[in-house]
Amino acid sequence: GSTRVDWKETPEAHVFKADLPGLKKEEVKVEVEDDRVLQISGERSVEKEDKNDEWHRVERSSGKFLRRFRLPENAKMDKVKASMENGVLTVTVPK
Template structure:
């Protein structure tokens, strides 16, 4: 027989986790009708390169002519709409996870971008927006010299 030390706090933590999972299940909107309760927000990736910032947004099922991209200061806004297909009656769905309707996503971008030269490209349900940096905003490297500095000159 193996003796185990009783740890009341471990049991309390486990009970708390079980209770949280139970509450999540009880109060979570039905998976069948989740789209009624939550607005659709497209997933977005933003990365920077030395001379530009690139934004990629997943917009599956969105017609490119239903997408609007705008800038105000350093905030990029992507808006659009996914039209609902009325081929199936609501009561005939067994599971419905695809989102429909209007969406809007705003992203704060770093300063120093030339939004007048931004380009947007849509392919295979992915919107790619490329925003070049302003020339003065590009990072410059300077060489570090070793030695003493006397009145601005290195000796």
Template sequence: MTLLKYNSGLSNLENRSFSNFLDRFFNESFANVNKQVQSFSPQVDVAESKDEFELSVAVPGMKKSDFKIDITDGRLVISGERKFEEKKEEKNFHSVETHYGSFQRSFYLPENIKEDKVEASYEDGILKLVIPKEEKKELKKTIQIK
């Protein structure tokens, strides 16, 4: 049994032709596998509590050494690369939906964070960054009208 991914992006004319569907499936599904340089954008959840910000980046199948995290001038940059590794055993891929290649996500940080206290961990395919806030700085200021 072969499972085919439903693609709602097909126009009505293309939906009518099963032959066109098969052509697109076999011509486009494997085009991404053989590209050496490709990019993708992993999904990121950003949460805030009273004491910290927390970013969770969904990047399964990577190693800790595949990531680079920098903070420069109040900008957090998370980058990395997921490589497609074909093993020696013969396999015929019918579909590859996992994204491979390099990625970079950037976030402007507020002024009230402790840049030197940022912690990162990677577990179960989630890169988690904990960014503590400074207690003294307050970003909200009420301005009195004169």
């Protein structure tokens, strides 16, 4: 399933919130690309398994995702801040 991201604009900033349950901060990347593109990506590390294990059903996502947002002119892309708490990623881009 696709990772849901909320984007709200306050008088001071653009704020993105993403639910990333089970992901650790080290597994999430927040990058700024040319032309004010904010890229949020992540990958849940796959658990090691024994060769003898047999999977009968795999429904948990491997946790790979990538979302991109083009921000308006008023975004200060060089001051992006990201924090992660309780499986929720918050990215703040000041204006």
